[in-house]
Amino acid sequence: MAETCYRHPDRETGVSCSSCGRPICPECMTPTPVGMRCPECSQQRTKVTRGVGEASLGSAAPATFVLIALNVAAFVAEIATGSGGFSISTTDRLPFDFGLFGPWVAEGEWYRLLTSGFLHGGLIHIGFNMFALYFLGRILEPAIGTPRFLAVYFVSLLGGSLGALLLDPNALTLGASGAVFGIFAATFVIARRRGLDAFASSIGMIILLNLVISITVPNISLGGHLGGLVAGGACALIIVAGEQGMLGRNRLPAELAAMIALGIVTFAAAITVA
Numbered sequence: 001m002a003e004t005c006y007r008h009p010d011r012e013t014g015v016s017c018s019s020c021g022r023p024i025c026p027e028c029m030t031p032t033p034v035g036m037r038c039p040e041c042s043q044q045r046t047k048v049t050r051g052v053g054e055a056s057l058g059s060a061a062p063a064t065f066v067l068i069a070l071n072v073a074a075f076v077a078e079i080a081t082g083s084g085g086f087s088i089s090t091t092d093r094l095p096f097d098f099g100l101f102g103p104w105v106a107e108g109e110w111y112r113l114l115t116s117g118f119l120h121g122g123l124i125h126i127g128f129n130m131f132a133l134y135f136l137g138r139i140l141e142p143a144i145g146t147p148r149f150l151a152v153y154f155v156s157l158l159g160g161s162l163g164a165l166l167l168d169p170n171a172l173t174l175g176a177s178g179a180v181f182g183i184f185a186a187t188f189v190i191a192r193r194r195g196l197d198a199f200a201s202s203i204g205m206i207i208l209l210n211l212v213i214s215i216t217v218p219n220i221s222l223g224g225h226l227g228g229l230v231a232g233g234a235c236a237l238i239i240v241a242g243e244q245g246m247l248g249r250n251r252l253p254a255e256l257a258a259m260i261a262l263g264i265v266t267f268a269a270a271i272t273v274a
Contacts, residue, residue: 006038014243014251015194017041018060018142026195036143036194063146064137067153068130071176074118075126088121088174095119095174100161102169105274113270117157119174129176136183144190147252148239151259156182156232158263162270163227169274171221178224181210182232189236193243231266235259 005011005025013025019041030042074094082092089095100116120126141149160178164171184207191200207229214222238258242251247258 015143029194029196031139031143031191031196031199061138061141061146061149063150063153064133064141067137068133071118071120071126071130071133075120078119088119095121095172100164100173101171102165102274105165105271110267110271113158113161113267114154116161116174117176117179120176121174125175129180132180133176133183136180136187140183140187140190144186144239145252147256148235148259151256151263152182152186152232152235152239153179155235155259155263155266156180156185156228158266158270159231159234160221160224160228162266162273163223163225163230164221165223165270165273166227167223168221173221173224175221175224177221178228178231181207181225181228182235184210185229185232186236186239189233190239193236193240231262234262238262 003013003016003023005013005028006022007028008025011025011027013023015025015029015036016023017036017038019037022038024036024038028038029036030039078088078092078094081094083089098112098115099119100112105112120129137149140152144152157176157179159182161173163178164173184203188200188203188207191197191203211225211229214220214225238247238255241247242255245251247254
């Protein structure tokens with residue numbers, strides 16, 4: 001049986017306050033860096049020190065920080081094995097060996113569909129992506145849970161690879177942008193579903209601005225951004241279906257299974273078009 005909002009007993013909800021755990025309806029939700037909070041908890045300052053019963057930012061969004069660490073570690077490895085400086089060349093060892101390139105994917109190097117998403121072309125490139133991931137991850141991951149967040153991230157990454165291969169298969173593509181665009185899309189869809197229209201509108205404007213930049217600035221993978229956006233939005237719709245009770249009472253396994261299936265289809269489609 002679905003829980004009801006503690007302030008509005010007539011309204012069913014699948015969302016709980018990330019601080020006190022009480023069920024809250026869209027009207028009572030306040031987005032914070034550590035998830036949705038009830039009106040009372042949203043007025044309290046977020047604690048960032050570890051303690052009994054207190055969640056630090058890292059524990060509230062562990063996958064976000066691990067993903068950032070993996071991307072940064074890969075960038076450091078690019079610098080260490082590259083030709084020098086913070087600017088990465090496509091002829092450097094790691095981009096050449098693990099970047100996304102259609103003909104090499106077609107020859108069986110399928111791992112490039114994933115590994116390319118952890119490599120970047122320079123300090124500004126990784127800086128923008130990791131800032132967006134840091135900002136969005138601390139909001140979305142606590143709101144939907146770490147397993148769902150990871151599924152959204154990696155399905156979006158694969159969607160970005162598919163989009164890049166569809167629009168420009170012969171370009172060597174790097175970056176977590178597809179995954180980040182997917183997180184943007186998922187945040188937008190879920191915020192709208194939970195009644196956070198003002199927040200969703202802000203995210204929507206950021207998405208539109210980034211799409212304009214993707215179209216007007218050269219050497220940016222529009223296909224990668226669009227592919228990640230579509231994949232992330234599709235994952236969010238699966239999560240919304242679970243919240244609406246369309247996937248049964250044991251919704252988490254059903255949602256993850258659906259997103260994994262979407263990831264497999266996207267992976268296979270990327271190999272096919274490479």
